[in-house]
Amino acid sequence: MLQYWYKNAVLYNLDVETFQDSNDDGIGDFVGLTQRLDYLAGLGVTCLWLAPFYPTPNRDNGYDVEDYYDVDPRLGDLGDFVDFIRAAQQRGIRVIIDLVVNHTSINHPWFQSSRSSEDSPYRDYYIWKKSKPENADGFLVFPGYQETTWTYDRKRKEYYFHRFYEHQAELNIGNPKVRDEIRKIMAFWLQLGVSGFRVDAVPFLIELKHMDSANVDQPYEYLREFRDYLSWVKGDAILLAEANVGMEEVPKYYGNGDKLHMMFNFMLNQHLMYSLMSGNAMTVREGMYQPPPIPDNCQWANFLRNHDEFPVGRLSKSQQEEMYEAWAPDENMRIYDRGIRRRLAPMLEGNLRQLKLSHSLLMTMPGTPVLRYGEEIGMGEDLSLDERNTTRTPMQWQSDKGGGFTKADRSDMVRPIIHRGEFSYKKVNVTDQQRDSESLLSVTEHMIRVRKENPAFGYGKWSIVETGNTEVLAHRLDWRDKTVVAVHNFGQSSLSIELDLPVHLKKQMSEMLSDAAYETINNADGEIDIEGYGYRWFQIDEGSS
Structure with a gap:
């Protein structure tokens, strides 16, 4: 039996609310996702990565969590989740979920208690200051949509820190009680059958800025703490990190193979995309050489596009300008002064040969491939939607009204399904491509099968x-x-x-x-x-x- 299952895995990322609606309210749910597991198994997926599905005010696509121990009622309940896990396991599909513990929603009971009483046990769960720091308006994650990282709370009469939006208050990871809470959250979902976590915003999670209670000189030690606990609860569970960091920082995240199991390879991703745009293979080759060696039990996660913008910051300034000119000529296609809010298929103008080439690269690059839902059929984007929601439209299953996602009216959908142009659900959908042996879907399925039959690609x-x-x-x-x-x-x-x-x-x-x-x-x-x-x-x- 092969060690390190994640090295020969094929990951598939989806958002429950946009994948399949089972009750025709216009919102995807766990019952609908369970109904689509046979499709995912047939595609060759071995592990699903679910975007946040916790109860949420939903002001940032679920990344503003209100309760870590339940399912958002729009998507189902814990019983539906357990049924889904059981059905996935029956098909040999593992599940990892988003662990969003850099911050919580300001609606979370912890924050409401923290701001309400000096005697609150959650008083120091967040980062508070009596006066606003001088650099509060400095580094902003969402320039153009975010004005500061410190917001005044009238009830507590202090400022709270939020690296992201003001409705996402930063947890104080330097507080041992907060880290205990994180461990309890991990244990809860591991006991319900998940195989690990995609850890959101790891560099911000472990940063010690403004923390008076931090008790370690190297914040990366917190990663070892979480890894030790994870492995104690479930020996083969993994931590997959979102950490777009410089290559000199990478060894600190992997440690000696005793911290993170996997990290997304943003460096390779951006160089690969530039090569696809330019036709010059030397750039992706350079991107392959950039990352340092990693421990044998660790792995890179490769991807083409994900649920966020496509960042270009690991490329040279001239390369960035070329990327913008070719793939984001309109200002509406760019976001946050650092990236492009488009899917791959429209950026390649629907060129089927280039799309197949890109999927072949994804399946053969050193590391583990991660497919974003809809990539296997070449879905497009909706640039009329706000911020990063352009690439978060419902899955396109068939050419009937609602695209097979729902029978609800388009106006009632969680987001409108793409219904115009070359990438509408009438022209790009699963059913039509399943009938075509030369379609992107059919070719991708073949690639996945051959990759899985040859573990050398992963190991x-x-x-x-x-x-x-x-x-x-x-x-x-x-x-x-x-x-x-x-x-x-x-x-x-x-x-x-x-x-x-x-x-x-x-x-x-x-x-x-x-x-x-x-x-x-x-x-x-x-x-x-x-x-x-x-x-x-x-x-x-x-x-x-």
């Missing part, structure tokens, strides 16, 4: 294979006696290239998957062909020599 040690062409990326992953090689052409023209591999390995190469029907490799020293935006996956079984 292997990677290295670049030289091709002599700047438009082509080739890399290999070696694991035990198996080697896999992936070749990707970022350019639009067909090419012939030679892979810089030892002759004895070339002789053992066999093709597993490709974008087209290529000639069988006969000449170990010869060239191989690859179409524009093409991809080819090979396996080498050294044990057969």
